[in-house]
Amino acid sequence: MLAELGNFALVLALMMGILLSIYPMWGAYKNHTKMMAMAKPLAIGMFVFTAFAYGCLTHGFITDDFSLTYVANTSNSTLPLYYKITAVWGGHEGSFLLWVLIFSMWTVAVALFSKAIPLKMVARVLSILGMVGIGFYLFMLLTSNPFDRLLPFFPIDGKDLNPLLQDFGMIIHPPMLYMGYVGFSVAFAFALAALISGQLDSTWARWSRPWTIAAWSFLTAGVALGSWWAYYELGWGGWWFWDPVENASFMPWLIGTALIHSLAVTEKRKVFKSWTVLLAISAFSLSLLGTFLVRSGVLVSVHSFASDPSRGLFILGLLVVIIGGSLGLYAYRAPQLKATGRYQLFSREVLLIGNNVFLTAATLVVLLGTLLPLVHKELGMGSISIGAPFFNQMFTYLIMPFVLFMGIGPLTRWKSQSPQALYKQLLLAFALSISAGVLINASFEQSSYMAAFGLVMSFWIIVATIMEIQQRIQPQLTSGKSTILQSLQKLTPSHWGMVFGHLGFAVTLIGIALVSAYNVERNVRMTIGDSVSLQGYEFVFKDVSNYTGPNYTADVGHVDVYQNSKKVAQLSAEKRFYPVQRNVMTEAGIDSGLTRDLFVALGEQLKNGDWSVRIYVKPFINWIWLGAFIMAFGGILSISDKRYRMTKMAKKPHTNKTPSPVLKEQVS
Amino acid sequence: MNRFRSMLIIFFFGLVTTQISATEDKFQFDSTEKNALFLELTKELRCPKCQNQNIADSDAMIAVDLKRKVYELLQQDYDKEQVIVFMKKRYGDFVYYQPPVNPMTIWLWLLPVLFIFIALGGIVISRKRQAPEISQEQLDKAQAILEREQ
């Protein structure tokens, strides 16, 4: 019964979406305040009904209602309660319901927290979100309804949640990722609303900045969690596989990163407007494209959903309407977007936009690498594979100019920077980063050039970032007005956000450089009592015991690790067997540390009782994810900035040097 | 044919001996270079039957066979290129994660590079076409409009 109510609630949410897409937009067109004011209650309604439907499905999982096809396919009575709750997004239909729920949450958030933005703009933004919502809700109701029943004959027990997803990382990874993907719909809606209204100054950039940064922060965390999950759950020791599904999340991240920087330029300097609009459209479009790739089965991936051409066709139609429509509107309106600010070639504007170019090129690399095999095959040229060697090569080249610009950018002034004034500083930063990178790299045995290179790049960013802070607080220090601590406190949260964002990137880069160069592994066969030495660690295979979990049985291999005859870690690597899906899972035994991970994965048992065991020592691997979370933290810090909580429109009038945008249009 | 029987015996006997000694690397090499090359190759060769995995990560039978083949070939002093050619001859371009260069795949490299040059060129050009700096006269005019509105 509750499931039918849930289904009905979804239909109602769709209705809300339809109304939301019509009334406020019409109101904005006709200047009808009451119609525009409908946007808020409609957005709230859409959210409430979706949340109710979500609750109904969760109830179906908790109560083991296997008459629901989706529950029967993704749950089992023996599944622990917490996994039953998270199994709601363990398959295609439910995860799309989560997607839609998150979408309605963003929509309602925009409706509630946009008091400072003119009613007309909010009305248009919410209407556009409503239109996008129609597509989502229709897709779910028509092709992927999680409330479909298996009546009259339904199974006694469910097929169980994919064991790969029975894991803590999987509990938080999809919601985070979807918060990011769907969050970009807000930036998309703001950009489109600006295009529709013809109000093409850069105020929309200011309004959409906090939303975009928020979505980006979630996406950063989501991508990092996905990578972390793959690392410890797949048991292959890798942390990034260039799998289409990973690429699908990486592309919006790259473009999103470009977007948050481009928004800053457009907001502050009123230039590159059409570029920023294009990025805002692209970020969300790539999120949708990723959804298509993951859910349609056009590409072979380790972790895609069960494929179904009818679903694929529907999403493809959705892509044509949403992306095609917005790009069409873009082509129509963008020529009217005029830059009003001026800048010299050596200026912060150009450096920021230069890095946008590299980020976009990187996105292009991932996009081509992901889709070209498909095109290649469709053209009858045979199957090819594009994987790690290609992507690693391209990213190695792309990151060099990117990091160079990234270090210089924050040190330069807007509009124009005299090269002489920076020359000494940059030379110092260069010397410092080279010596730091090379020295640290030399401390590793058999030091690698690539690692040295990565370290130098990381320190370049770190040194430049510190210099930038110093540059900022120097005037106050020399004037003696405040101490170092006081002047640091005077820096705005959004400034600190930038600092953390950049430092986080450097930390990730250190992790990538070191683990890529100094990862060591051995693939051995071991009997109980055997020991293997690797990188100064002695791994002793103590024993294998049996363990019975709530819905699986496991062989648990206990491995003690000694360093200089001192025990440093006790690892238990599991080989789990999930009887319902007849699935064997590897749970790696990992001892995590700041400077290294010790990683043991149990392979198959050989006929004579030996075990095949994979052993890795992975230096600094945690820095990869640590850096990502620092970046995400930087994003959150930025949003907390007061400037985004404007209660009044024109609280801070611009200085008289630059006339307000409206004025300027009249002037020129 | 007795030759065959002896081959089988050697094969099985070989198995038995490798299973007696413990804590051996599954694939042992006499040089670290070869070992490194083996790790590199098994990470860049794709398991033909799996979803999307290299042969190092996969435990599928075909992946295990390919790993053993790579090992054998390296023992016969094949270099990296020769191993890849060997595999491609049997499993096609699909088996190697680095795509071949042909008129289609060349765009993998060309497009990003072209994009960078065009975009950077565009930045330089658009800067030259910038609207002239707002003159004092215009500012005065703006001020006048402002005052009039008030």
Add this chain to the structure above:
Amino acid sequence: MKKIAVYLIPLALFLGLIIFLYQGLFSNPREHQSSLLEQPMPEFVLPDLMNIEKTYTQDVFLGEVTLLNVWGVWCITCAIELPYLKQLQGEGKHIVGLYFDQDMDPDFGIKTVARVQQEVTDKLNQLGNPYAFNIFDVKRDLSLDLGVTGAPETYLIDQQGKIRLHHIGDMNARVWSGKFAPVYDELIAQ
């Protein structure tokens, strides 16, 4: 007007992409062409499964159009296709088995040849024997040379010992009439 053209580029690229995505929806991403087509059978020296003393080489395929079927008793789909292969054999097709065993794997352990033979005999007695003879690919070397990814797979080999078709998956009426029959009939007509 020229300006709009520049801004139309993203839309044009996107629409081009959509065409391929649309096509991609209707093709199986896991299916790819064998690289051995039109190539002669690789060289090999392998024993008969039932009589280890007897050996075959690639020359065994000369002079007759052959279906080479890769299989094993451990493979479930192979058991499903056996009756259909039996039917094909009844229609006069020359079918040769390429047998390999999972358990003959150095990593998993050893099975005696006698035991393998017993398993095969049991299976074929139960489901029918379509094979003229079975080549025993002891170390799966020939399979590897043939680009076999698993079982079942079927090759069509012409009178000159050249590989003409390679099918991954089970053989059934649909695959036969759609993929094999045209080529087979043409070869036989020669």
